[in-house]
Each structure stands twice: as C-alpha cells, then as structure tokens.
C-alpha cells in the first residue's frame with residue numbers, strides 16, 4: 001500500500017514541516033509516498049512538492065473551497081482519496097491537528113498522535129507525560145491516521161526528487177464554515193518552529209520593555225527566533241505565540257539559548273531535543289543546567305548584552 005502525506009503549504013511554497021513528515025512517511029516502509037497539495041491556484045506548491053526527495057507522486061487538488069485551508073473542506077478532500085492509502089500522515093502543526101481528527105473519525109479509525117519514531121508500519125513511538133515517557137503504540141486499523149511531531153524526523157531534501165503531478169478534482173465547499181478574516185503576526189524574525197537558532201527569555205526579564213531591550217539585540221545578531229517561557233508570556237513580557245513548551249511550541253533548533261529560564265519540565269518538553277542548548281542563569285542549581293550543553297552562571301542583564309556585543 002501507499003503512504004499519503006498531507007502538505008502544509010501557502011499555495012506557492014511548501015512549508016518545512018512537510019519535509020519532516022515525508023521522512024516519517026518513508027519510515028513507514030509501506031510503499032510509495034504520495035503528497036496531497038490541497039489548495040487554490042496552488043500549482044507552484046504542487047511543483048515544489050514534486051521536487052521533494054523520496055516522493056513518488058503529488059496529488060494536486062485545486063478548488064476555491066481550499067483557498068483558506070478550512071478544516072472541513074481539507075478533511076473532505078483527504079477523505080475523497082483516503083481509501084487508496086495505508087497511512088495518512090499530517091504534520092502535528094495547528095493545521096494538521098485541525099484536520100487529522102476529522103479524517104480519523106470519518107474513517108472510524110484511531111488517530112495516532114504526535115509520533116516521534118516509526119518502529120514498523122503498524123508500530124509508532126510518541127511522547128507522553130510531557131516527554132517523560134515514550135509510549136509504543138501498535139495499530140491494527142486498516143488506514144493509519146498519524147500526526148507527526150516534526151522535531152522527531154530530519155527533513156527530506158527539498159530538491160532532487162521528480163515526482164509526477166496528478167490533478168484531482170477539488171471538493172465542493174462543505175457549507176459548514178466560512179472564512180471571515182485572518183490577522184497574521186508579521187515578523188522579520190524566523191518562525192519559531194522553523195528557526196535554526198532560538199533565543200528564549202524567562203520570568204527573570206521582569207518586564208516587556210526589558211525583554212525587548214535585552215533579548216532582541218542578541219536575536220538580531222544571530223538572526224534567531226525569539227522564544228519565551230510560559231511565565232514570561234503569562235506576565236505579558238512576550239506574546240503568546242512565542243511560548244515554548246508543553247502547552248506552547250515544540251522546537252528543535254540547532255542552537256537554543258535559554259536566558260533566565262529555570263527549566264521546568266513543561267518548558268523542557270518543548271526544547272530539550274535542540275541540538276545545542278546554552279543556558280544563562282544566576283542560580284547554579286537551576287534545572288535548565290541539567291539539559292544544557294553549555295551553562296553560564298551569571299546575571300543575564302550583564303551576560304546577554306556582553307554576548308550580543310561580542311558577536
């Protein structure tokens with residue numbers, strides 16, 4: 001049988017999460033990997049998906065109903081072709097998590113969520129208890145609907161593949177939801193889940209002004225994404241979408257610099273898979289040092305500006 005990966009895209013480009021999900025699809029060892037690009041005027045995204053190494057076929061479903069990524073319509077599009085597949089994989093992003101349960105429910109199968117490793121075509125690993133234990137899940141469902149934690153899989157090469165592109169009929173609008181508007185945060189900085197370097201600040205920063213004053217120059221120097229602990233977000237020092245952790249974003253950059261963050265398990269759950277972790281904290285007993293590759297016991301208000309200046 002064949003594996004279907006649902007592409008995350010903006011109609012023109014394919015988002016990086018798709019590449020990690022393709023790697024998970026290949027690991028399912030269930031035959032060819034196909035990618036569904038469900039969009040409107042999304043030929044460019046379909047062409048980009050066809051270049052991903054390891055993809056045999058791209059199914060391009062184009063319809064005005066798919067212009068705004070409404071979950072009801074995307075789920076209907078997936079269901080229209082679902083029966084041809086043994087596995088249907090979504091990135092475990094906000095979009096993927098919006099669509100996958102609808103598909104699983106309609107197919108009457110159990111969703112396998114947040115997979116970090118594929119052991120065999122029917123056996124998957126996923127973190128539980130904020131990453132403190134790994135559950136091994138075996139599924140006997142005929143179609144496995146899986147969300148993939150992208151930090152668990154290396155990205156497939158974005159170029160080098162030469163998949164065929166097959167056009168599929170786009171579904172009609174479900175009529176169950178309609179697009180009203182979108183307010184998108186505009187930032188010059190890299191998106192947290194795709195950033196190669198993240199600089200993160202905690203409660204120690206003390207105010208929104210200090211957060212910006214101390215953390216932004218370091219992030220600018222490193223062309224890094226800015227992250228925050230939940231305590232910093234709850235206190236209003238940083239916006240919601242910067243939160244890293246169990247109830248925030250799960251990240252695994254090449255370099256994660258935690259400044260004034262204690263290292264509570266809920267924060268570690270979101271960043272401990274980072275390749276290199278640097279911690280700056282004035283308390284040498286802070287739990288963050290237990291996961292840090294490099295630790296600096298120092299006052300961040302001195303150390304961070306010095307670091308930014310030295311770079």
Ligand SMILES: Cc1cc2nc3c(=O)[nH]c(=O)nc-3n(C[C@H](O)[C@H](O)[C@H](O)COP(=O)(O)OP(=O)(O)OC[C@H]3O[C@@H](n4cnc5c(N)ncnc54)[C@H](O)[C@@H]3O)c2cc1C
Pocket residue numbers: 201202203204228229230231232243244245246247248249259260261262263264265266267270280281282283286298299300301
């Ligand atoms: C269900 C649940 C979900 C949660 N989800 C998340 C989540 O997704 N993400 C998350 O981050 N948290 C989450 N939390 C909260 C988590 O338990 C911690 O409360 C939070 O991570 C603490 O944030 P912090 O490290 O910034 O603050 P604190 O724990 O207060 O730590 C501040 C640190 O700064 C250090 N410090 C103080 N001043 C300085 C200075 N001048 N220079 C250097 N260091 C200094 C201190 O030594 C201390 O280690 C969750 C909690 C629960 C119960």
